[in-house]
Amino acid sequence: MSHKEKPPLIWVNVLLFLVSFACAVVVAPWYGYQFGYSIEHWLWLAITYSFCNLSITAGYHRLWSHKTYEAHWSLRLLFALGGAFALQNSALHWSSDHRVHHKHVDNNDKDPYSAKRGFWFSHIGWMLRQYNKDSYADYTNSRDLQKDKIVMWQHKHYLLLALVTNIGIPLALGLIYQDIWGMLLMVGVVRLVLSHHSTFFINSLAHIWGSQPYTDKNTARDNAVLAVFTFGEGYHNYHHIFENDYRNGIYWWQYDPTKWLIKSCSWLGLANKLRVTPKIKIEKAKAKKALTTASNKISMLPNAKQLNEALNEEFEALVSKLSDYYELKKQLVEAKKSDLVKKYEHSVLLLRYKQLKKDLENQRRSWNSLVAQYA
Ligand SMILES: [Zn+2]
Ligand SMILES: [Zn+2]
Secondary structure, rough: OHHHOOOOOOOHHHHHHHHHHHHHHHHHHHHHHHOOOOOOHHHHHHHHHHHHHHHHHHHHEEEHOOOOOOOOHHHHHHHHHHHHHOOOOOOHHHHHHHHHHHHHHOOOOOOOHHHHHHHHHHHHHHHOOOOOOOOOOOHHHOOOOOOEEEEHHHHHHHHHHHHHHHHHHHHHHHHHHHHHHHHHHHHHHHHHHHHHHHHHHOOOOOHHOOOOOOOOOOOOOOOOOHHHHHOOEEEHHHHHHOOOOOOOOOOOOHHHHHHHHHHHHHHOEEEOOOOOOHHHEEEEHHHHHHHHHHHHHHHHOHHHHHHHHHHHHHHHHHHHHHHHHHHHHHHHHHHHOOOOOOOHHHHHHHHHHHHHHHHHHHHHHHHHHHHHHHO
């Protein structure tokens, strides 16, 4: 597309991003050099930054866009306020865009922030021009959200809420701590710029930089470094294949504070119906991805046919063992719940389960060492 054909600029956005960025990198450090920031400035920067980002990740993203759990109205209200504070448009608009992103991921004509259009476009460029003018207020893919009173209230009063939070909160803190300019800069501007760009990285970097353990059907990547800045959203390859899972980092050692927040809220009775992907589906996806990678490598070798046959055999064996194991595991759980199953039946089941578990472990080991040769 030549420059002339580009749609007109959205000046409000251009100026907002430009001015806030300039203030954050020039004015805020200069002010700090001149007058200094106290521990309160840094503390409130961290608190408000976390509030904004978690409202986006746990609220806009995992609750509203993907319905991975249900939340109490008080939590939804908090997310609606935090989302307006984060200045990323209304939850309705954000979610509608995001659902299109998932449905048409990497499609340059349909995905609103397609990573295939490059880093700049997917990071911020897509918001600087009227790329989606015709479908801007089309929320037909979010009819469910239109039934959420808090979503609609926030959508209707978005501008007012955004102004009140973005000016009111830093101003109030400035009055409390007797440094209005310092708080306006740190909690107002620096917080906003950090929050903006860390969120934008999920559309740009998380589609460019990282590994693809689950699927290579789209550009989404898993990236542990990004997960730190994005409150757990860096595990984007997993997220794009299992978008209905309330977790993005599924292992205990993966950094996903958004998941921890949702889980904690469920213990407090503020969240329920947390959705997780069955383990067998996750493992199968991973094995399938490894199979594709290995097949591609093998196809370049002289004895490709033979090797490929052996590989596929091993894959089938793994999948069948996986099915057997998880099926029996399910039976065992059900048997535990019901008193009807006799004791000896239960012990037979348990014995078979232990055997299958061992078989599966061996199978996994042999599969992993095989695909490791062609990784
Ligand atoms: Zn998503
Ligand atoms: Zn994505």
